[in-house]
Amino acid sequence: MDWFTEILQAVQSQPYLFFLLLFIYSVLVAIILPIPIEIALVFAIGDIPFLVAVALTIGIGKTVGAAGIFYLGLKVEDDIRRWSSKYRFIDKTVKALIKFVDKSGYWGFFILLSIPFMTDTVPIYIYSLFNEEGRLMKWNYFLLTNFAAGIVRSIIFLGLWNFGIHLLLQ
Numbered sequence: 116m117d118w119f120t121e122i123l124q125a126v127q128s129q130p131y132l133f134f135l136l137l138f139i140y141s142v143l144v145a146i147i148l149p150i151p152i153e154i155a156l157v158f159a160i161g162d163i164p165f166l167v168a169v170a171l172t173i174g175i176g177k178t179v180g181a182a183g184i185f186y187l188g189l190k191v192e193d194d195i196r197r198w199s200s201k202y203r204f205i206d207k208t209v210k211a212l213i214k215f216v217d218k219s220g221y222w223g224f225f226i227l228l229s230i231p232f233m234t235d236t237v238p239i240y241i242y243s244l245f246n247e248e249g250r251l252m253k254w255n256y257f258l259l260t261n262f263a264a265g266i267v268r269s270i271i272f273l274g275l276w277n278f279g280i281h282l283l284l285q
Contacts, residue, residue, distance in 0.1 A: 120154055134172050141176025145261075146183060149234040152265075153272045160276060166269075174265035181239050181261040185254055188243030195244060212245040221252065221260045228264030231272040 126132040137155055144152050152173055160166070199205040215223075227238040239261070246252050 123155060134168065137169065137172050138176040138179075141173045142180040142183075145177045145180025145235050145239055147236065149236045151232040151234065152177070153231055153268075156269055156272055157276075160273070166273070170266055170269035173269065174262045177235060177265045178258050178262040181235075181243075182254075182258055184239050184243045185246075185257055188240075188246055192244060192246065209245065212241060213247055213251075216242055216245045217247070217251050221256055224252070224257070225260050225264045225267075228261060229267045229271060231268055231275060 122136060123133060126136060140148075140155070141152060144150065155169055155173060156166070196209060199209040224238060224242050227233060228235055242252060242257065
């Protein structure tokens with residue numbers, strides 16, 4: 116993550132480039148980078164308008180990435196179920212994950228994505244791939260939940276930062 120921090124620092128005075136890179140990074144965090152996004156919020160501490168713009172950019176980027184994963188989940192879910200039915204342990208795991216998505220629903224998804232420093236990639240894939248053909252979670256609510264959790268996560272992180280978590284990280 117040091118390389119990303121250095122890049123953001125270098126382009127912070129160029130808002131268009133800063134937000135473009137932040138958006139792309141946020142999309143990648145949702146799709147393939149199993150690392151937290153909070154590092155980008157550190158650049159905005161103390162500047163409320165900039166902070167709001169950073170949080171919105173992160174939320175939008177993660178939502179765009181989640182939309183792609185949701186679509187992928189609809190396309191490969193049948194293949195996963197068909198393949199897993201050949202192996203008892205994998206079949207039980209798939210069924211348990213479907214039950215988990217069904218029982219926890221949008222609130223479970225929201226809570227997982229609201230936890231600071233939690234990877235977004237894993238919950239997004241779980242809730243997308245084990246969604247029973249889009250019946251357990253609808254596309255629009257899935258994306259809205261993802262976006263709202265991104266904003267709440269930013270607020271929680273900043274609250275923790277202001278209450279002294281930054282002292283532990285030094």
